[in-house]
Amino acid sequence: MTAATWDVRRFTTVPSTNDWLLERAREGAPAGVVAVADHQSAGRGRMGRRWEAPPGRCLLVSVLLRPVAPVAELFTCTAAVALATSDACRLLAGVQPGVKWPNDLVIGDEKVAGVLAESDGAAPGGRPGSVAVVVGVGCNLDWQPPGATSLAAHAKAPVGRDELLEAMLGGLAERAALLDTGAGRRATLAELRGRCATLGRIVRVETAAGGAVTGVARELDGDGRLVVATAAGDVAVAAGDVAHLRPAASQAVQAAHGPDG
Ligand code: BT5
Numbered sequence: 001m002t003a004a005t006w007d008v009r010r011f012t013t014v015p016s017t018n019d020w021l022l023e024r025a026r027e028g029a030p031a032g033v034v035a036v037a038d039h040q041s042a043g044r045g046r047m048g049r050r051w052e053a054p055p056g057r058c059l060l061v062s063v064l065l066r067p068v069a070p071v072a073e074l075f076t077c078t079a080a081v082a083l084a085t086s087d088a089c090r091l092l093a094g095v096q097p098g099v100k101w102p103n104d105l106v107i108g109d110e111k112v113a114g115v116l117a118e119s120d121g122a123a124p125g126g127r128p129g130s131v132a133v134v135v136g137v138g139c140n141l142d143w144q145p146p147g148a149t150s151l152a153a154h155a156k157a158p159v160g161r162d163e164l165l166e167a168m169l170g171g172l173a174e175r176a177a178l179l180d181t182g183a184g185r186r187a188t189l190a191e192l193r194g195r196c197a198t199l200g201r202i203v204r205v206e207t208a209a210g211g212a213v214t215g216v217a218r219e220l221d222g223d224g225r226l227v228v229a230t231a232a233g234d235v236a237v238a239a240g241d242v243a244h245l246r247p248a249a250s251q252a253v254q255a256a257h258g259p260d261g
Pocket of ligand 1: 015016017018019040042043044045046047049050051052053058059060061062103104111112113114115116136137138140144145148149
């Protein structure tokens with residue numbers, strides 16, 4: 001896929017760019033369709049959470065990918081978009097956000113962007129490239145909710161939404177092509193490991209099922225799961241099972257007897 005193949009659709013207001021693009025995907029839209037909005041009236045995060053941004057203050061974009069890849073490796077779509085967005089931030093704001101597993105871009109410990117990848121639910125094992133993955137990114141330009149950050153807080157000059165979008169899509173064109181081969185997906189995972197701000201940290205991972213795992217974030221495995229070294233041994237947590245990942249104190253690791261839920 002080359003940069004020229006992106007088909008960018010622009011909206012003043014849309015409920016959610018991910019929702020709009022998922023509908024197009026279900027109608028059979030090809031890879032490369034992109035939705036970008038000035039404002040979302042129902043922007044979504046993971047697990048029914050909201051993505052908030054006043055009009056024009058945040059890059060709100062979703063891209064449609066159709067990688068020829070096993071379902072277990074579709075997490076590399078999230079990685080490719082997170083890495084491309086991080087690169088675009090470095091290019092235009094002079095600051096390179098790290099990737100906080102599973103789906104945040106952070107500067108220091110503050111969130112500057114969130115990534116939401118969703119599939120159209122097409123049966124895996126169909127024709128190559130038949131599964132659609134819509135990957136949405138919200139990246140704060142010059143506004144942030146409390147506790148988060150924006151590019152303007154770190155950049156010397158204002159960062160324009162369209163410049164950031166262009167840089168992101170330019171880098172993503174190459175990265176998206178990598179997703180079609182095993183070697184390319186392994187290279188994507190290797191880069192994600194190198195840029196992952198979570199690895200080496202003491203973390204408490206709260207799962208959607210209500211459990212928690214506390215320990216040292218040791219590795220991202222081949223399925224994109226975070227391997228946490230707990231007092232009771234290694235526990236691998238899948239991105240889809242994580243509600244929150246927070247820093248934890250070292251005493252918490254000693255106190256924890258491995259997964260408690
Ligand atoms: C995410 O979810 O971080 C994924 C966000 C994806 C948003 C994009 S925008 C374009 C596309 N269309 C959509 O409808 N969505 C995608 P999650 O990890 O669940 O984080 C959500 C949490 O981030 C919220 O509960 C808030 O605490 C926080 N949050 C909301 N708005 C934020 C903002 N502008 N900046 C930083 N944090 C925010």
